[in-house]
Amino acid sequence: MKRACQRVISKLSLCLLALPFSATHSSAQVQVVVNGYNPTQQISRHIYGHFSEHLGRCIYDGFWVNEGMNVPKKDRIRLDIVDALKKINIPNLRWPGGCFADEYHWRDGIGPRNQRPKMVNTNWGGVTEDNSFGTHEFLELCSLLGCEPYVAGNVGSGTVEEMSKWIEYLNFNGVSPMTELRKQNGRDSAWKVTYWGVGNESWGCGGNMTPDYYSDQYKRYSAFAKSYPNAPLKKIASGANVDDYNWTETCMRNIGPRGMWGITLHHYTLAGGWWKKGPATGFSEEQYFGSMKSCQFMETLINRHGAIMDKYDPEKRVALVVDEWGIWTDVEPGTNPGFLYQQNSMRDAIIAANTLNIFNNHSDRVRMACLAQTINVLQALILTDKEKMLLTPTYHIFDMYKVHHDAMLLPVQFKSPEYSNGKERVDAISISASKDKDGKVHVTLSNCDPTKKIDVNLQLSGYSFKSVDGRILTSAKYTDVNSFDQPDKIKPVAFKGASVSGSTVSVQMPALSAVVLELK
Structure with a gap:
């Protein structure tokens, strides 16, 4: 049964990797498969x-x-x-x-x-x-x-x-x-x-x-x-x-x-x-x-x-x-x-x-x-x-x-939307996921695109969740800093842009942001 599930996940991953994405509009979407089966690699x-x-x-x-x-x-x-x-x-x-x-x-x-x-x-x-x-x-x-x-x-x-x-x-x-x-x-x-x-x-x-x-x-x-x-x-x-x-x-x-x-x-x-x-x-x-x-x-x-x-x-x-x-x-x-x-x-x-x-x-x-x-x-x-x-x-x-x-690392598979400048392009989204010793799953995401929000759909195989909590770090401009006059201009706050339904997590990633999610 486990191998059959993994084959299904693998096929799903290939399909998701083939989906087209565009960074030419005000928002983009990305589908992510997180493999939750039998994690073996520890993040030191x-x-x-x-x-x-x-x-x-x-x-x-x-x-x-x-x-x-x-x-x-x-x-x-x-x-x-x-x-x-x-x-x-x-x-x-x-x-x-x-x-x-x-x-x-x-x-x-x-x-x-x-x-x-x-x-x-x-x-x-x-x-x-x-x-x-x-x-x-x-x-x-x-x-x-x-x-x-x-x-x-x-x-x-x-x-x-x-x-x-x-x-x-x-x-x-x-x-x-x-x-x-x-x-x-x-x-x-x-x-x-x-x-x-x-x-x-x-x-x-x-x-x-x-x-x-x-x-x-x-x-x-x-x-x-x-x-x-x-x-x-x-x-x-x-x-x-x-x-x-x-x-x-x-x-x-x-x-x-x-x-x-x-x-x-x-x-x-x-x-x-x-x-x-x-x-x-x-x-x-x-x-x-x-x-x-x-x-x-x-x-x-x-x-x-x-x-x-x-x-x-x-x-x-x-x-x-x-x-x-x-x-x-x-x-x-x-x-x-x-x-x-x-x-x-x-x-x-x-x-x-x-x-x-x-x-x-x-x-x-x-x-x-x-x-x-x-x-x-x-x-x-x-x-x-x-x-x-x-x-x-x-x-x-x-x-x-x-x-x-x-x-324990939970491997992720996805194709990121692109952030472009002239003819050059980079990945807009980066993601990693892990499971801690208490069984909680954490996902960290960043969106480097300074103008486009990105909707992220996470499919976490092998899990079903009842709640998601998050924190976000963002600011209006990429040049913003914490100064001695304004030491808390940029600091983490509660993130309300994620929802969970069973093994699926929907995330609305604002432009120029980093997010951590805790799934229970």
């Missing part, structure tokens, strides 16, 4: 991770503030930020970089703070840092957040011994020089850090290496990156820049699936290319469309890098770790160009919603990701101005989408 909560580099005001004047600042603090960790991130169940935090990781020497950031040497951050603004935020401070932050630390080790300018001893300092509980040093610095027990990056962007700022050279260096550094009792390392290789498929091919061939837990992919959304990124606010529809096109390229990248990985790892043991993603725009006028401070608009929320749906639907291979970056840098979740703090539209997407953490 680590897809919803974040990245905090020593860059601009992310660490200093973000997480880590002056003693005299009148905000709730533990030591110098800002607790209103901690509380906001705990609300979205932040699963992991990547540190100290980024490009900064390959010029960072961990011993400079331990011990009495007034004795730590200063350093010049040559990658980001040429500013001098006092190293007051180091290993102990980062791991205390992760403890307060209740998240897993993800540490990027220094391969570019560091030594094998330096990396090896940092791991020993973090993870070994026996008698050794590094554990004694850790105890002298106030920490008796090991932290048991699991996620370990062996270099960052080794093709660029991490050493300008070739893939053959890097894969040899990875094996050398990895050989001395030891797993200590009750602290097994999940080693992550520095992977490709966007569509450098040769990098993935070479690393998969030379390192092999047994040599790494994951390999990274970096892709930033750009409105018009690296030299025409465009502003974070006041952008044109052409730039908005360019951002949507660049964002949706993530699907192509995952498919193509994944196909290469499948050739060497058909069992999908190696995770694709997209540990830098998000929109990169021009910096805000009047700010340090090396600090990468940009506003966060309704456009950014749509980019986040679309990207997270892509990750969910590819969770068989994408098992970890980190948005760049958490505070005051690039596509930030939080912006600060001295004591003031605001939550960006992107933050609200992560809040809405947290229902997918560790839930």
Whole structure:
């Protein structure tokens, strides 16, 4: 009976995929089949991770503030930020970089703070840092957040011994020089850090290496990156820049699936290319469309890098770790160009919603990701101005989408209507669905078309529902932002545009919106 039902669903899916759609009118329609039978693929909560580099005001004047600042603090960790991130169940935090990781020497950031040497951050603004935020401070932050630390080790300018001893300092509980040093610095027990990056962007700022050279260096550094009792390392290789498929091919061939837990992919959304990124606010529809096109390229990248990985790892043991993603725009006028401070608009929320749906639907291979970056840098979740703090539209997407953490993926099949600009077209709708441990089904949808509403008909095979609740994030214009004068201009509100009848859910998706539905 089960197989017969699945054959019917498959035939229905083919029919639905053949239906014509038009984006030339004020509204469009899309038919979606959600396969609810025997879900087997879990959506890892680590897809919803974040990245905090020593860059601009992310660490200093973000997480880590002056003693005299009148905000709730533990030591110098800002607790209103901690509380906001705990609300979205932040699963992991990547540190100290980024490009900064390959010029960072961990011993400079331990011990009495007034004795730590200063350093010049040559990658980001040429500013001098006092190293007051180091290993102990980062791991205390992760403890307060209740998240897993993800540490990027220094391969570019560091030594094998330096990396090896940092791991020993973090993870070994026996008698050794590094554990004694850790105890002298106030920490008796090991932290048991699991996620370990062996270099960052080794093709660029991490050493300008070739893939053959890097894969040899990875094996050398990895050989001395030891797993200590009750602290097994999940080693992550520095992977490709966007569509450098040769990098993935070479690393998969030379390192092999047994040599790494994951390999990274970096892709930033750009409105018009690296030299025409465009502003974070006041952008044109052409730039908005360019951002949507660049964002949706993530699907192509995952498919193509994944196909290469499948050739060497058909069992999908190696995770694709997209540990830098998000929109990169021009910096805000009047700010340090090396600090990468940009506003966060309704456009950014749509980019986040679309990207997270892509990750969910590819969770068989994408098992970890980190948005760049958490505070005051690039596509930030939080912006600060001295004591003031605001939550960006992107933050609200992560809040809405947290229902997918560790839930079981329900595959979706549909053909999206198109959003067009001139002769170019992108998909208007993105969707993902999951079932949580309590049996609730959640569906997240986004509509990037800024002018056309879309009617979505969801057919959820294997289920019958009695109620649907929802929340929506939308705004009048894609350039709208949350400012310190209007911090709640864009925030989720109750969504009343969905109705349910048995296994069918009808959704009226407004233009420029993201929606989460809970079905019971």
